[in-house]
Amino acid sequence: QSALTQPASVSGSPGQSITISCTGTSSDIGIYSYVSWYQHHPGKAPKLMIYDVNNRPSGVSNRFSGSKSGNTASLTISGLQTEDEADYYCSSYTITNTRVFGGGTKLTVL
Amino acid sequence: EVQLLESGGGLVQPGGSLSLSCAASGFTFSSYAMTWVRQAPGKGLECVSSISGSGDNTNYADSVKGRFTISRDNSKNTLYLQMNGLRAEDTAVYYCAKDLRYKWNPTDTFDIWGQGTMVTVSS
Numbered sequence: 001q002s003a004l005t006q007p008a009s010v011s012g013s014p015g016q017s018i019t020i021s022c023t024g025t026s027s028d029i030g031i032y033s034y035v036s037w038y039q040h041h042p043g044k045a046p047k048l049m050i051y052d053v054n055n056r057p058s059g060v061s062n063r064f065s066g067s068k069s070g071n072t073a074s075l076t077i078s079g080l081q082t083e084d085e086a087d088y089y090c091s092s093y094t095i096t097n098t099r100v101f102g103g104g105t106k107l108t109v110l
Numbered sequence: 111e112v113q114l115l116e117s118g119g120g121l122v123q124p125g126g127s128l129s130l131s132c133a134a135s136g137f138t139f140s141s142y143a144m145t146w147v148r149q150a151p152g153k154g155l156e157c158v159s160s161i162s163g164s165g166d167n168t169n170y171a172d173s174v175k176g177r178f179t180i181s182r183d184n185s186k187n188t189l190y191l192q193m194n195g196l197r198a199e200d201t202a203v204y205y206c207a208k209d210l211r212y213k214w215n216p217t218d219t220f221d222i223w224g225q226g227t228m229v230t231v232s233s
Contacts, residue, residue: 036219044225045114051210051219089155093217098171099145101155 003028003100004090011108017078020105022090023071028100030071034093037066037075040104041086049088050075077107085109112136112222114206119227126196126231132189132206132224140164140184143209145220146191148202148229158204159191163213174200196231203228 005023012018022029022037029035037050048057050066053073063078073092077084090102118130130146145160159170159180168180177195182188189206204227207220 032217034217034219038220038223045223046205046207046220047223048210048219048221051221057210057221091155091219097169097216099157099216101157103154 003094004092004102006088006090006102006105008103009106009108011110012077012080013110014080014082016080017076018080018107020075020077020088020090020107022073022075022092022102024073024092024100025071027096028071028092028094029068029073031095032093033068035066035068035073036091037064037073038089038091039084039086040089046089080109082109112208114208114222114224116204116206116224116227119204119229121230121232122196123233124197124231127192127194128196128229130191130193130204130206130227130229132191134187134189134208137208137222139182139187141213143212143214143218144182144189145207145209146180146189147205147207147220147223148200149205149226150199150202153202156202160216161189167214169216193229196229198231201229201231 035053038046040046053068054066115133146158161180179192181190206224208222209218210221
């Protein structure tokens with residue numbers, strides 16, 4: 001069982017918006033703004049999409065945005081495109097000085 | 111181009127040893143902490159071990175402490191993971207990942223990942 005809880009799957013149609021949630025506790029997401037989101041196409045290297053809750057690395061589309069409320073972080077993808085179909089993982093720094101991940105969410109673009 | 115390339119994975123018997131390498135290119139290797147992250151089949155990601163840019167600081171997940179050793183050779187731009195006393199539960203794809211900003215700060219995130227190398231522990 002992963003430290004952070006994500007839905008196993010979400011889906012949307014091209015052009016729509018979807019949101020993936022990531023629920024932690026008051027020992028991680030609830031007290032730190034060190035939440036990251038990664039996109040992973042199986043067989044390829046994971047890609048950093050969001051860091052420090054809502055910051056995008058250079059080169060990442062502004063269709064990707066992050067937020068946090070209480071113990072839950074969220075990744076929103078607007079204007080869904082077929083190439084967005086992938087697995088998405090959240091991560092957070094924790095009170096035990098470690099970094100933990102969610103179990104991953106499979107995004108299907110219908 | 112910034113790149114990480116893992117190697118050394120394979121099939122090993124329980125109790126055996128394996129050494130993984132991660133060759134880095136395209137950035138000043140010694141300026142960044144590095145981490146090994148693994149993903150067991152059908153499971154989520156897990157940080158296995160991290161090392162500071164200088165190599166002076168390391169940490170390990172409780173699940174591998176005393177069995178795995180992380181190291182780096184900054185002259186060769188290479189990260190290593192020596193795995194001893196391997197167990198079936200160590201079966202996973204092992205990724206090396208670069209910290210975004212710091213030589214050593216566990217709050218940091220991973221901005222570059224390799225494609226991974228598969229380790230299978232089975233008799």
